[in-house]
Amino acid sequence: MRWFRLIPAVLTAALLMTLTPVGAVQAAECEVSRPVKFAGLDWQSNAFHVEVARFIMEKGYGCSTDSIPxxxxxxxxxxxxxxxDVTMELWRDNVEEAWAKIRKANQAEILGVNFPDAIQGWFVPRYLVEGSGAKAPGLKAVSDLPKYKQLFRDPEEPSKGRFYNCILGWGCEVINTNKLKGYGLLSDYTNFRPGTG
Known part of the structure; x- marks a missing residue:
């Protein structure tokens, strides 16, 4: 097996990296004389991306950074x-009007995509609608939801199902609330907004 030949080289490289003085690698000088400010949006994936980007800006480019919540x-x-200066993650479907206005005025630029395949929608567990043990094989559309509200029973209002919305204040929470009203589901489902995303 040829990969065994690589082990000594990998171990040697690892040893050399640990012996290299920390000060031997210096960050580049930052091209900005003020802190680079990141949008500290209030959900976990954004917090992760912001911290990774801040680390790179600080350690790799010598910039000071800040995250504005x-x-x-x-x-x-x-x-x-x-x-x-930077927002690491933006769910544009939730803020279409505001985003279009900012883009039209050339006040922001898209530099990359975090989640190219991310979608938003209403989902139910597959096991409820597919397979021999499916409890809701007829659940095919939003209009079918009232027939299956007992599968999503709200513990605080047992006569209704519980619709898990986005947290209060998010764009998707407003969209979902309007859809619940528009589809006439509020008589069968509670509009539950969790405390965190």
């Missing part, structure tokens, strides 16, 4: 004013 619309408005 907030929700999507206020932080987008801050970006349009020049108060923020």
């Amino acid at each position: 907030g929700s999507t619309i206020p932080l987008l408005q801050g970006m349009a004013r020049g108060d923020l």
Whole structure:
């Protein structure tokens, strides 16, 4: 097996990396004289991406950084004013109007995509609708939801199902709330908004 030949080289490289003085590798000098400000949006995947980007900016480019906490619309408005430099994650479907206005005014630029295959929608567990043990094989559309509300029983209102919405204040929470009203589901489902995403 040829990969055994690589082991000594890998071990040697690892040893040399551990022996290299920490100060031997210096960060580049930052091209910006002020802190690079990131949008500290209030969900975990964004927090992770922001911290990774801040680490790279600080350690790799020698920049100071800051993360400004907030929700999507206020932080987008801050970006349009020049108060923020970077947002690492944006669910544009939830803020279409605000995003279109900012893009039209050339106040923001898309540099990359975090989740190229990310979708938003209403989902139920596959085991409920498929297979021999499926409890809701007839659940094919939103209009079928009232027939199956007992499968999603709300412990606080047992006569209704519980619809798990986005957290209060997110764009998707507003969209889902309007859809629940529009589809006439509020008589069969509670609109549950969790405390965190």
